[in-house]
Amino acid sequence: MYERIQHTDFQFEQHWYPKVLNSTMNTLVQHFMRMPVSRIARRYQHLNPSVDPERLSAMLHYRPRWFFWSGADLIHVATAGGKRQMVLIETNSCPSGQKSTPLLDEHDEWGGYGRLMNGGIQAFLKGKRLISGALAVVYDKNPMEARGYAFALSQRFGEPVHCVTWKQSESDPNVRINDRVLEVRDDAGTWHPIRFAFRYLTQNPWNRLPSGLKTQVFNPILTCLAGGRNKMLAAKAYDFFNAELRPSSLKIHTPVTQWDIEQAEVPFWYERFGGHVVVKNPYGNAGQGVYLITSKAELDAFMATDGRYEKYIVQSLIGNHHWSSQTEAGKLYHVGTFPDKHDRSYVSDLRLMIHYTEEGFRPLGMYSRRAAEALPDRLKKDQATWPILGTNISVKKGVDEWDYDIARLILMDRKDFNKLGLGIDDLIDAYVQAVLATVAIDKMADQLAAKSGKLKRKTFYALNPDRSLLEEIIE
Secondary structure (H helix, E strand, O other), X not given: OEXXXXXXXXXXXXXXXXXXXXXXXOHHHHHHHHOOHHHHHHHHHHHOOOOOHHHHHHHHXXXXXXXXXXXXXXXXXXXXXXXEEEEEEEEEEOOOOHHHOOOOOOOOOOHHHHHHHHHHHHHHHOOOOOOOOEEEEEXXXXXXXHHHHHHHHHHHHOOOEEEEEOOOOOOOOOEEXXXXXXXXXOOOOOEEEEEEEEEEOOOOXXXXXXXXXXXXXXXXXXXXXXXXXXXXXHHHHHHHHHHHHHHHOOOOOOOOEEEEEOHHHHHHHHHHOOOOEEEEOOOOOOOOOEEEEOOHHHHHHHHOOOOOOXXXXXXXOXXXXXXXXXXXXXXXXXXXXXXXXXXXXXXXXXXXXXEEEOOEEEEEEEEEEEOOOOOOOOOOOOOOOHHHHOOOOEEEEEOOEEEEOHHHEEOOEOOXXXXXXXXXXXXXXXXXXXXXXXXHHHHHHHHHEOOOOOEOHHHHHHHOOOHHHHHHOOO
16 A cells, blocks of 8 residues: 655544544643653652662663664562562564554644654654655554654655555565665656655564665664564563663563573473463564463463464563462562452553653653453463453454454543553653663664674574574565
8 A cells, every 4th residue: 555645634533543532641641751851760769779870860861773762561560568560571663652642732733743753753863864765654554653653754854755555465565675775666656765764564574674774764673673573682682781780770670581492391481480471472563472371271272383483482470469470589460450340450551652862762652451351369270361461452353454452442541541550650660661671672783783784694693593583584
């Protein structure tokens, strides 16, 4: 699909979910979104007095080389002793979130679409030399947001934008790479070289888009390979960066994670974690390839799958305090939503989208999702775990076709936000976790990049020894 987009044709209501259009952002969330980075840092350090304030400030103002825009998925957990914290589940490059975030300023109809243009993208392009050519947005999912970004890009630069799909299943796509330049074909069959492309490719994007292009691409494909769409390298990036951060008492908080695990090893980790474990295809997206295993039946079902890749990651499972993984660090359990009128509490997550600006990393958008079924104190025999713990609202309808279970979307508005039981200090904690994770992945991308910007394949394979994945990555 191809469109030539002009910002003068922008229609606000086409780029937010209907339930968001008439919502008003919660005042506490507004306050957090507008807080200067210095105040956020001061509050975080006050509540975590062992943290080195200079290192914290340096991280929040860290200028990335690659990863200027990210989305962190976090969950609100508690320890057996009642200490609460935000735990990072994953970090996404090219994340969704604009269509689910109420306007920060009710008089600014461009919302987060415009803020990213004036923040993350402006910072990314600063000092870069651009080739001659046009502007483009290329996407494989989420046309509501992809088109919103195309309109905002047109408004920012005052010129038309080529907006085009580039799905894995397309046999003759309207996008190609010619002499390391990304080109887009219009409806007349004319190919246009692109000087800057906004990328919203989320499904194995490395099998279409190479690294080291002459076209400037936001976010570069290296951010996906280094952890933004690669859970295997993300886990290693967090671990390496945590070792670097240890003297400052800063830390990325994640479930206990084991990597480079073959399928035959999973039953041993199932026993090691007390019969509660999460197994992930490291390169899946939108909830695909995640196995929540709390019974022999779920373990057997996973072992019967025919994996596309050679390696998995295995993590401790966070459930109810009666049925979470037992680790050396103890148990974590979901705080869950505030009980509803039927006394039911649900597992929920928090998507926090951030971007780098000249003021440092800034919050850009937020939303939450809840699980389909309430969180029980005890699991029934062979009870399916995904409806209780799975929060992703993307629903795969077919090859490169998606729908969304909007009923489970929780907005950061005056009505919904209070269901989450979160305070401003929880949002600050989530923000710090999101920034640290983004910096960790940016540092990993730097290790994988040659001077030309191309992927160093030998280094990548040494860190991510999965031949099936390496064969997918185009050069």
